[in-house]
Amino acid sequence: MGDDNGLVTQALAGKRYALARLISQVEDDGETARAALAALYPHTGRAHVVGITGSPGSGKSTLVNELAKVLRGQGVTVGVVAVDPSSPFTGGALLGDRVRMRDLSGDPGVFIRSMASRGSLGGLARATGDVIKVLDAVGFQVILVETVGAGQSEVEIARTAHTTIVVEAPGMGDEVQALKAGLLEIADVLVVNKADRPGAANTARALELVINQNAAHDEGRWRPPILQTVALNGQGVPEVWEAVVAHRQYLRESGLWESQERARVETELFNVLREELLNRTLARVGRERVQEWVTRIADRQVDVYTAAASIIGG
Amino acid sequence: MSKRLRILIAKPGLDGHDRGAKVIARALRDAGMEVIYTGLRQTPEMIVESALQEDVDGVGLSILSGAHMTLVPRVLNGLREAGLEHVKVFLGGIIPDEDVPRLKELGVVGIFGPGANTHEIAEFVRQQLTED
Numbered sequence: 001m002g003d004d005n006g007l008v009t010q011a012l013a014g015k016r017y018a019l020a021r022l023i024s025q026v027e028d029d030g031e032t033a034r035a036a037l038a039a040l041y042p043h044t045g046r047a048h049v050v051g052i053t054g055s056p057g058s059g060k061s062t063l064v065n066e067l068a069k070v071l072r073g074q075g076v077t078v079g080v081v082a083v084d085p086s087s088p089f090t091g092g093a094l095l096g097d098r099v100r101m102r103d104l105s106g107d108p109g110v111f112i113r114s115m116a117s118r119g120s121l122g123g124l125a126r127a128t129g130d131v132i133k134v135l136d137a138v139g140f141q142v143i144l145v146e147t148v149g150a151g152q153s154e155v156e157i158a159r160t161a162h163t164t165i166v167v168e169a170p171g172m173g174d175e176v177q178a179l180k181a182g183l184l185e186i187a188d189v190l191v192v193n194k195a196d197r198p199g200a201a202n203t204a205r206a207l208e209l210v211i212n213q214n215a216a217h218d219e220g221r222w223r224p225p226i227l228q229t230v231a232l233n234g235q236g237v238p239e240v241w242e243a244v245v246a247h248r249q250y251l252r253e254s255g256l257w258e259s260q261e262r263a264r265v266e267t268e269l270f271n272v273l274r275e276e277l278l279n280r281t282l283a284r285v286g287r288e289r290v291q292e293w294v295t296r297i298a299d300r301q302v303d304v305y306t307a308a309a310s311i312i313g314g
Numbered sequence: 315m316s317k318r319l320r321i322l323i324a325k326p327g328l329d330g331h332d333r334g335a336k337v338i339a340r341a342l343r344d345a346g347m348e349v350i351y352t353g354l355r356q357t358p359e360m361i362v363e364s365a366l367q368e369d370v371d372g373v374g375l376s377i378l379s380g381a382h383m384t385l386v387p388r389v390l391n392g393l394r395e396a397g398l399e400h401v402k403v404f405l406g407g408i409i410p411d412e413d414v415p416r417l418k419e420l421g422v423v424g425i426f427g428p429g430a431n432t433h434e435i436a437e438f439v440r441q442q443l444t445e446d
């Protein structure tokens with residue numbers, strides 16, 4: 001086993017189709033993918049992972065395109081992962097983020113991959129973290145991750161990325177409410193995009209108020225800057241990148257970079273353990289016996305905790 | 315679990331209508347496929363690059379401009395040069411009958427006119443992409 005067709009070796013040597021194939025393996029999650037991830041892992045841990053989330057249509061993809069251009073201007077290589085939702089009914093997906101990223105084509109320093117969420121609800125796909133690892137391992141210095149953009153439940157990105165950019169657009173009155181609830185808490189940088197439209201300053205002020213309330217008593221903590229952009233023509237985008245770099249510096253100097261990395265790895269380990277232990281238990285007990293337990297629970301003969309304890313116990 | 319089919323839908327050439335391309339993209343999505351939609355005015359180079367990065371099983375081209383006899387060979391050659399000869403290419407748009415044999419000879423697996431039934435297209439694409 002191990003490296004199927006030398007894909008890992010080829011991808012590490014910069015072969016782009018090998019990289020694309022590896023990402024597919026990781027998405028489809030087979031034994032070969034695990035072996036590949038094991039081989040790649042020592043090469044990971046170098047990239048700065050930046051999440052881009054926010055309401056549908058706020059301009060996330062357009063901003064990713066412009067951020068990548070700023071980075072390329074500095075000679076920094078960029079991996080992009082853009083997640084869109086899968087249909088819960090058919091499993092199909094329409095992945096349209098590339099439409100806004102056409103400026104990046106033809107540049108060997110950029111690699112863009114669209115991902116369907118495949119049933120995950122937190123704004124990313126289950127395999128997004130592993131796809132990021134692949135891009136990191138082959139040397140992309142910054143990885144921009146665009147989430148599904150379904151709104152407030154997208155906290156997954158904050159656990160996955162070092163820096164999270166939340167993108168809003170003016171004229172989304174209730175959005176500020178939604179932001180208060182969830183998204184604002186995960187923002188390291190707040191962007192009011194479409195600043196060419198009326199109301200951008202108002203939206204920025206409303207966000208400022210909320211930030212001030214949250215941050216009032218917290219000396220020394222990172223305070224998310226609020227920046228206005230016109231992603232369509234790149235206006236304000238270099239400043240967004242400067243804010244991201246400042247955030248990275250803050251993480252490094254405060255020691256948060258390391259502690260967040262540990263937290264991330266711990267969550268990941270627990271998730272894998274949970275899944276692995278479940279699979280092993282189910283395999284050991286057998287499908288039929290498990291279904292018998294399900295019937296008994298549904299018939300109110302036994303409760304779920306007692307059943308689980310019995311299954312694990314023997 | 316069977317692998318999800320991934321298809322790139324692209325609109326090469328300079329004409330500005332992508333309605334047909336979008337209809338096909340949605341039909342394939344509704345048939346359970348993952349469809350990467352790249353939008354208007356894609357050069358053959360851009361299409362090949364996207365197909366490579368996205369590791370797709372098929373590429374659907376929508377061409378209304380009449381430039382299919384130059385665009386299609388460039389896409390097919392580009393795919394071959396990139397090591398993507400296994401990627402199946404199908405074509406939608408206004409394609410005169412007399413061009414069909416040559417396009418098929420070049421390697422296009424299916425050609426669909428403006429009136430084609432989207433369910434049939436989706437079924438055809440699935441069959442093409444799941445054989446061998």
Ligand SMILES: Nc1nc2c(ncn2[C@@H]2O[C@H](COP(=O)(O)OP(=O)(O)OP(=O)(O)O)[C@@H](O)[C@H]2O)c(=O)[nH]1
Pocket residue numbers: 055056057058059060061062063097100148149193194195196197229230231232233
């Ligand atoms: N006026 C204006 N329009 C913009 C700006 N940035 C993006 N747009 C437009 O807003 C629309 C949505 O942009 P996208 O970049 O696709 O937004 P998104 O958040 O990625 O959208 P989803 O991925 O579908 O959630 C497009 O029509 C863009 O051209 C801007 O700064 N000003």
Ligand SMILES: [Mg+2]
Pocket residue numbers: 060061062096097146
């Ligand atoms: Mg988008």
